[in-house]
Amino acid sequence: MWHLLFVGVDAAVVVLTALIGARFVTAAPQSRNAVLVALMCLASISYVLASRQDYAPLLPDGFALQFGAFFPALNLMRNSASALFMLLCHGIFRDGRRISPLLLALVALQILLEEPLEWLVLGGSDRAAHPWEVLLFEVAPAGLQLVFLSVALFLLLESRDSDLIEARRRTRTVFRVIYVVQVVGSLVVEKVLFMLGVVPEQAMYPIHAAFAVFALLTALVLLWSLTRTDIAQYIDPLVREPARPPLETDTSVMDVARIRAALEQDHVYREAGLTVAGLARRLALPEYRLRKLIHGHLGYRNFNALLHDYRIGEVSAALANPARNGTPVLTLALTAGYQSLTPFNRAFRELKGMTPTEYRFQSQSPALSRSENSRPARIPEIDQP
Numbered sequence: 001m002w003h004l005l006f007v008g009v010d011a012a013v014v015v016l017t018a019l020i021g022a023r024f025v026t027a028a029p030q031s032r033n034a035v036l037v038a039l040m041c042l043a044s045i046s047y048v049l050a051s052r053q054d055y056a057p058l059l060p061d062g063f064a065l066q067f068g069a070f071f072p073a074l075n076l077m078r079n080s081a082s083a084l085f086m087l088l089c090h091g092i093f094r095d096g097r098r099i100s101p102l103l104l105a106l107v108a109l110q111i112l113l114e115e116p117l118e119w120l121v122l123g124g125s126d127r128a129a130h131p132w133e134v135l136l137f138e139v140a141p142a143g144l145q146l147v148f149l150s151v152a153l154f155l156l157l158e159s160r161d162s163d164l165i166e167a168r169r170r171t172r173t174v175f176r177v178i179y180v181v182q183v184v185g186s187l188v189v190e191k192v193l194f195m196l197g198v199v200p201e202q203a204m205y206p207i208h209a210a211f212a213v214f215a216l217l218t219a220l221v222l223l224w225s226l227t228r229t230d231i232a233q234y235i236d237p238l239v240r241e242p243a244r245p246p247l248e249t250d251t252s253v254m255d256v257a258r259i260r261a262a263l264e265q266d267h268v269y270r271e272a273g274l275t276v277a278g279l280a281r282r283l284a285l286p287e288y289r290l291r292k293l294i295h296g297h298l299g300y301r302n303f304n305a306l307l308h309d310y311r312i313g314e315v316s317a318a319l320a321n322p323a324r325n326g327t328p329v330l331t332l333a334l335t336a337g338y339q340s341l342t343p344f345n346r347a348f349r350e351l352k353g354m355t356p357t358e359y360r361f362q363s364q365s366p367a368l369s370r371s372e373n374s375r376p377a378r379i380p381e382i383d384q385p
Contacts, residue, residue, distance in 0.1 A: 003063045006209050009216050010048050016219035017041045017048075023226050024235065033235040036088040043084060044215070046077035047186065051208055058205045076115040082145035082152070083107045085175075085183060089155040092171060092235055093163075095301055103151065110144040113137060145187055153179060162276060162303035164295040166288065167233040178218065186211055256297045258283055259290070269310040270337040276303045308347040311336040315348070319356060320363035329356045 021041030028034040053071060056064035067074055087107075090099050118137045156175055163169050189199060189207055199207070262268045262283060271278070276294075280287040291303075300306040315332045318324045324332075333344040333356075348356050 003060055006212065007063060009209070009212050010052070013048055013212060013215050013219060014045050016216070016223055017044045020219060020223055020226065023223070024231060027230070028232040028236060031232065031236050033088060033091045034232075036084055036091060037235060040081060040084045040088060043077050043081040046074045047081065048212065048215075050074040050078050055205045055208065058202070072115045076111065079114050079141065079145065080111065081183065082148040082187065083110060085179070086148040086152040086155070088235075089152045089175065092168065093155050093158065103148075106144055106147065110141050110148075113141045113144075142187070149179070149183060149187065159302055159304055163301075164276070164291045164303055165233075165301055166291060166295075168301075171234045174222070181211075181214055252293060252297065255283075255285060255289070256293055259293060259298070263306075263310055267314075269307050270314075270335065272337050272339050274307065274337065307337065308351065311338065311344075312348055312351045315344075315356065316352065316359065316363075319360040322364055325360075325364075329360075332356075 018041065021038035024031075024034040024037040049065065049067070050071065052059075052063075052065035053067055056066070086103070087099065113136065152175075156172055156179065160169070160172055163172070186208075259279075262279070268274060268279060268282065276291060277287055280290045283290065285293075294300050294303065294306060298306065300309075311333075314336045315329075318327065318332050319329075330341055333341060336344075338344040345355065348359070352359055354362070
């Protein structure tokens, strides 16, 4: 009876997951993130199907599946879930920035170790015989998957409090649940701990069944919510909603004016450690409304980006002023709201494409040249360096 119920759960997970993937692809056919979502759904389906062969010794007759020559493809697809999840997190939360070539090389290495190289070395056998084979084809790929999950977790948590896109904040919440319960659980418990002999073989299928039930509930909730909203906003933060003219009773214009005044007149960005919540308290605005106003009217997707823009703008103006040449760069950075030089230098280089010292020299060069040309010619013998 229980095995028949779990077959129904697996079948429902496969169908619902396929519908989720199709929903994203049809809603945002030009989005690379939508393709990654579809591939993750395919990896989840492969995980469900391949598990029916993995747990064949623990299942009654008629409940197991054998895929024969197709099993390596299923195994490769399900083991790519961690890499796909990392790439998807990068695509959603890093605002179009390029991913590290090192990470892409590690993804290629993991794919190579999962099936192609293993098949060539072991001659089609699914069991490693020597310790070095276990290390190369079992431990190393699992370790790489953990690396990808660690990077994904960093991307999930990075700047989560300063994210101004409400739909993306919801995506972070959903991804954290999937990450902790589904991805980490299935990888760490079902693969790593079982491989190390920590979990007895008899307990593996009940654990897998519990994960399948959670996957079913998650798929039901996701599919229900995705039928009610524009789902592109959850995976593509670069897409902007069309601007709407404010209504006569809309207070957005006044609230935006207050935000601009706080930034441009009161210079609140100079406050070290300023957060969205802190600015909301200062302006007596609900935090969710402040996030929406900054994103929708000022055009920022991240609160830290807003702070960097204003702070670097102030420092740049000071660096371009010859009267401020005696002021150290550190003093300018601290006055603008930075607490140390490291984040300041990183932000300055990213926004201006050069170091603060280079910017000071370059921005003042025309002024220095004009000043030199307006002076009478100096005697070479008394010229100072």
